[in-house]
Amino acid sequence: MNLRSIYWIFRKEMSIYLATPLAYIIAAVFLALAGFMFYTIMLYFAQNYARMAMMGTENLDLTQEILRPFLGNLAFLFLLIVPLMTMRLLAEERRLGTIELLMTSPVRTVEIVLGKFLAGVAMNFLIYLLTIVFPLFLRLYGRPDWGPVISGYLGVLLLLMAFVGLSMFASAITSSQLVAAAVSFGMLIMLWIIGWISYAQIATGPLQRIVQYISIVDHLEDFYKGVIDSQHVVYFLSLTLLGLTLTYLATESHRWRATS
Numbered sequence: 001m002n003l004r005s006i007y008w009i010f011r012k013e014m015s016i017y018l019a020t021p022l023a024y025i026i027a028a029v030f031l032a033l034a035g036f037m038f039y040t041i042m043l044y045f046a047q048n049y050a051r052m053a054m055m056g057t058e059n060l061d062l063t064q065e066i067l068r069p070f071l072g073n074l075a076f077l078f079l080l081i082v083p084l085m086t087m088r089l090l091a092e093e094r095r096l097g098t099i100e101l102l103m104t105s106p107v108r109t110v111e112i113v114l115g116k117f118l119a120g121v122a123m124n125f126l127i128y129l130l131t132i133v134f135p136l137f138l139r140l141y142g143r144p145d146w147g148p149v150i151s152g153y154l155g156v157l158l159l160l161m162a163f164v165g166l167s168m169f170a171s172a173i174t175s176s177q178l179v180a181a182a183v184s185f186g187m188l189i190m191l192w193i194i195g196w197i198s199y200a201q202i203a204t205g206p207l208q209r210i211v212q213y214i215s216i217v218d219h220l221e222d223f224y225k226g227v228i229d230s231q232h233v234v235y236f237l238s239l240t241l242l243g244l245t246l247t248y249l250a251t252e253s254h255r256w257r258a259t260s
Helices: 003-019 021-054 062-086 091-096 098-103 109-139 146-172 177-193 206-214 216-224 230-259
Strands: none
Touching: 003 109, 021 062, 021 109, 062 109, 062 146, 062 177, 062 216, 091 177, 109 146, 109 230, 146 177, 146 216, 146 230, 177 216, 216 230
16 A cells, blocks of 8 residues: 555645635635524523522533533534535546546556545544634633543544545445445434434343444544543444445446456
8 A cells, every 4th residue: 555645635635626616605604503503502602501500509621611512513513514525535547537537557457545534534534623713712811621622522533433434335336426425424414313213112131232233323422521542443433444345346346347
């Protein structure tokens, strides 16, 4: 595996991201929604704090009361953002016919997949990092615990890796960006809401435990609490590996067609 080839593809994809208006529009909308959510959570916290102060108790935790729900809501937004940011990675290559040129070049399939994957993760996480201004703003008026903030951002990074890996597979099986985005969104939303089956007691026993393990939400909660559990890390890395493997197989099939 040639690291220089991976870097070349990564740099190419990042230059495309930074040169197109879509990334800036998505970032602007994301920050606007993030600001609105932060404001409403802060307002709710202020109202609760006033009631608690009148009752003689003022032990509300800024981190748990504000940052934890804030980071959780931001993670939900990536159900929409990641499909939009990754839909063109391989689908556009197929639509323009450049996938055949790419497949007949000296670059290996695994290098193509990893280069595009790293660019997708980097761009999405860069957008997410812009929200660091909100915890910093909170720092001006209180003393939030930075442990859960750091672990929360780590959890979202792992989440983005899994989301991008699975979304790239959706982009690899079609030449339509809209179809890629729709398929990607369908897969991601299913992983997000599948835990509802266990809460509704539709599944019981071993099936319930399997459903709970598959659910993404259950694996994110500990990160927001400041807990980094190895089983959650393994879960997200496994999803990422699954997505990349499926993407590799789908992309490699184009190489077989291009060279046959």
